[in-house]
Amino acid sequence: MSSGPYLHGHHASVLRSHSWRTVENSCPHLIPHLHNTSLKILDVGCGPGTISVDLAARIPQGSVLAIDPSQEVIMKARKHAEEKGVTNIRFEVGDIFNWGAVAGIEESGFDIVHAHQVLQHLQDPLSAMKEMKKLTRKGGILAVRDCDYSAMNHYPPNEGMSKWLDLYRSVAKSIKCDPDIGKRLHAIAMQAGFPRSDIDTSVSAWTFSTPDERAWWCGLWAERSTKSDYKARVLESGLGTEEDLEEIARTWREMEGKEDGWFAVINGEVVAYNRP
Template identity: 45%
Template sequence: MPETTAIYIHGHHESVLRSHSWRTAQNSASYLLPYIQPNMHILDIGCGPGTITLDFATLVGPTGHITGIEPSPGDILTQARETATSRGITNVEFKTGDIFELEEMFKNRRFDIVHVHQVLQHIDRERVSEALMQMRAVTKPGGIIAVREADFVATTWFPASAGMTEWMDTYQLVARANGGEPDAGRRLVSWALGAGFARDKITTSAGTWCYSTPDEREWWSRMWADRTLSSDFKTTALKSGLVDEEKLNRIADTWTEWGKSEEGWFAILHGEIICRVDT
């Protein structure tokens, strides 16, 4: 049985941070940018190395403020703080915090925007609406909740291969065994309704990541090959009993081969929602 709250399937291995550090507000939260105004206070949940968080900080200006939280203390928050220092950004703080404890953590604080990116897919799928209710509890009246989640089953690639299909099937099995929901993007409206948001308070959109140039293919394929063999994904996959070392090695080799293909193309679909908080 899964734990009450799913453990992040990839962990914070270098191969994972390689991907997370690539993320920016522009390539991972463009749907939210029109809503961000100077002076706003934003909570970024699951901030990781803080690249999106720090972009938000530059957008709200010196009188705005951003708070980024991660569920476990460690090097990841140290890296985020060091990046903030290197970029000269001071209107930001990084703290340890859990999405299910927001109301307790921020008793006397409310935010204009509460944001998550690639977080809900990794928590206990039976508690996602509860997480959204916690997010609403720390949002100011008139504020918004912004969510962007991948929809893995909608991921597509070329050229087709049995190996890439095996990777997708394996990822789906392991993610669900870990308690999460890899096809979260399509479920965002349903989850928001379950959290008590009226349908006319929910705005939906979709975004993509696409990798096809030689540099993009090399970076993306190497990252996934390394994740498969070196990140917490391997530990989680083996612990689940759904895969063995041979299969993981085969999947890593598949990624390497895909990256070498000049006709290679890979795209990930994301669901996006803006939920308006009136009271």
């Protein structure tokens, strides 16, 4: 099983959003499970690794192994760990569908297997969940979080935002990914073999509303629409044109300028217990 193309790629505008992420703002579902500071954690699809490094810092006697297929982001993640002075972490190029190739990953090898905003980018999220379950030790947990684009919301109303959302969701679906997967992570966990009674579900949101938050969130989407791999995917898909993307970028800039602007990203979360 190979990975499909990663829709956003790793342009600076994409990494900027990933690099803002911490355990506190992106893994609220995981925090109650981090009391034991000797845990062994696997972070799948770690991107630039800010969450992974934050996790490692919270478990000083434990360790984190973080993998991503992109050599480019793994280099950035290693640099980030170095800058933060966090040493109980190892970043390796690796693919969840070929984990056997990564030294140190073995079946039942981890107390926590974690993936944040990764399953939405996979063409076969069920197989990925099954692989992650295999890697979780008996008594350990699998923790997954993904947003649901169909549940995103904004204020004030703006037709251009619907155009952005419709285009994004269509392009993701055209490469056989599910941009709305956040609402069915529990169902995938059930298909992967977890009984319903062993799965906790929750939802948490990111909101962007202050001038700084709007500048950051709207600015990065304006840039993503015109500069990242996402632009290339839109054009390849035939679902949108360069002019559409320019118009969408203008809409984002317009929304950035709205003093009463407000954006909500709804994220579905699942903690599945791998019972002995």
